[in-house]
Amino acid sequence: MVGLLLILTLVFSPLIILFSPLIITLILTVIKSRRRRKHAVGFFHPYTNDGGGGERVLWCAVKGIQELSPDLDCVVYTGDHDASPESLKARAIDRFGVELVSSPKVVHLYKRKWIEDTTYPRFTMIGQSLGSIYLSWEALCKLVPVYYFDTSGYAFTYPVARVFGCKVICYTHYPTISLDMLSRVNARTSMYNNDQLVAKSVLLSHVKVIYYTIFSWLYGIVGSFAHLVMVNSSWTRAHIVKLWGNPDRIYRVYPPCDTSGLQVLPLKRPATPPIFISVSQFRPEKAHSLQLEAFALVIMNLDSALPTPKLQFVGSCRNEADEMRLHKLKDQAIELKVDGHVEFHKNVTYRNLVELLGAATAGLHAMTDEHFGISVVEYMAAGAIPIAHNSAGPKMDIVLTEDGKKVGFLAQDVEEYKDAMLQVIMMSESERLEMAEAARLRASNFSEQRFYQDYKAVVQQILCHSKKE
Known part of the structure; x- marks a missing residue:
């Protein structure tokens, strides 16, 4: 062991000597700062x-x-x-x-x-x-x-x-x-x-x-x-x-989660047109493109007797990459021919966010392995039925039954999101209110208090x- 230490000392001594001024400076900086x-x-x-x-x-x-x-x-x-x-x-x-x-x-x-x-x-x-x-x-x-x-x-x-x-x-x-x-x-x-x-x-x-x-x-x-x-x-x-x-x-x-501020919003709200809201930063993992594709399929498969829904993307941009992502999402809406039914709200104030949530029928979330999912809880507290990704936080903690009642939907791919959105659209008012009420009760577990x-x-x-x- 002594021989090994001697060899290591001889090998690394030039490096120790070379960097000793830097090491001494760092040590002195730490001592002075402490x-x-x-x-x-x-x-x-x-x-x-x-x-x-x-x-x-x-x-x-x-x-x-x-x-x-x-x-x-x-x-x-x-x-x-x-x-x-x-x-x-x-x-x-x-x-x-x-x-x-x-x-x-x-x-x-x-x-x-x-x-x-x-x-x-x-x-x-x-x-x-x-x-x-x-x-x-x-x-x-x-x-x-x-x-x-x-x-x-x-x-x-x-x-x-x-x-x-x-x-x-x-x-x-x-x-x-x-x-x-x-x-x-x-x-x-x-x-x-x-x-x-x-x-x-x-x-x-x-x-x-x-x-x-x-x-x-x-x-x-x-x-x-x-x-x-x-x-x-x-x-x-x-x-x-x-x-x-x-x-x-x-x-x-x-x-x-702002459950108290959102729980005062009325559960009864205009159902025409049904509004799907997606609240998240414009980051790649949030899978906005998947949501847009599912929405386009909803419109394609919608019964002509039913009102055409609206999709609202609400989020913030941290940098140029996020801005570019938002721009591409707008282009995709045009390519899918649904731009007339899609809105984009960037960097909104808290007050505006509450207003948008208060008018939403359901909320979309599509990130795989979302650690928690604050937006999902906000949907539930505001009275919007959640349609969240079937993984991690939403699956394990949030979108669970409340007193035996279903509080929302879990989905994993474009088809499943499309099916869930269509189910929401075809719900009767009483069915929607019952699910929204159970979801709001479930959301109280994640309050700010x-x-x-x-x-x-x-x-x-x-x-x-x-x-x-």
Whole structure:
């Protein structure tokens, strides 16, 4: 053993000497930053303008800390350069209806390009993960909090936060990699995260399986650095426990859904024309194209005596890629000759979203392995019958029976979505109201109040423990 250590020392000594100035600089930076630690909770959320369910969780998490521990400052690490304490507080109320106790402090990040998917055309996962290490270093060099709270799923930042002496808390919406992803690559299934070129090649598929296996191992290591883990669904918890281990520190806390604000909407609403609404960001995994194809088939197969339905896409665009995706979706509607019955609502305010949900007959969701599915719950709370993908969160937690009554539909391909939409259209008013009422009752399990109750109970464990220390 001594001989081996001597050999390794001799082999790597030139590298140690070469990088010693850098290593010393990094160590001194950490020591200096730790001495300036703030009595605060730092929320690592580089995109505070994405408009999705993850951003709602951020603001509810901030509000929960403010109510639970008023003595702690809440700091948001964001790459949105125009963000200010006042604008973020206003955004929380305008977009999500979340009224913060006070404006959060803001730390601006200027290296966000290192976590953008466009920076890594290939090996995107590992590229973004390594990039997040660099971004978290920038964040923590600017301000070191007592508690580092990741609300965006950047697990590779946890060891960095531990080096800076932070207690690490995270709310994980979905695992960066899952066993389902590995099995799809093994089966050579083409999806948004498995290029068709790779799926068709045996060699490339084998290489990708090796890549995914190595990445899942690394992901398990960095995830183990978290002191406290919250996940948003049964599906996510099962995968995170397998990857990160230690189930005693992993808690299922359903995300905050605006059920109270939507439950005041009347269940009775005009049925002509039937309106199908699809609420989600314009991202590839949301499968808008599939929904549009199914809608076109509905119109083709609709009895002429029945009114022609309307489809409303409601969502936000994070970047140019999302804008291009939205443009292609509009072109597809023209190609399918349904553009006269399809509407697109981009970056709507919370108030407008509520109005649209209040007029919808049913809501569409088509993402495979959606970790939870906040939009599905919002449909149910608003009185719109959900038609969701038959996998993960919607299947395991949301679209279940309520007092023995059906609350919606689960579908998996274009034909099944078409059939479900036609069933909704052909329902009598009494049938629709009965299902909508059961769905609304089911949605109360995922209320904002329930989130705060469970979230505070979990977070309080680490806050109280740290105070004792």
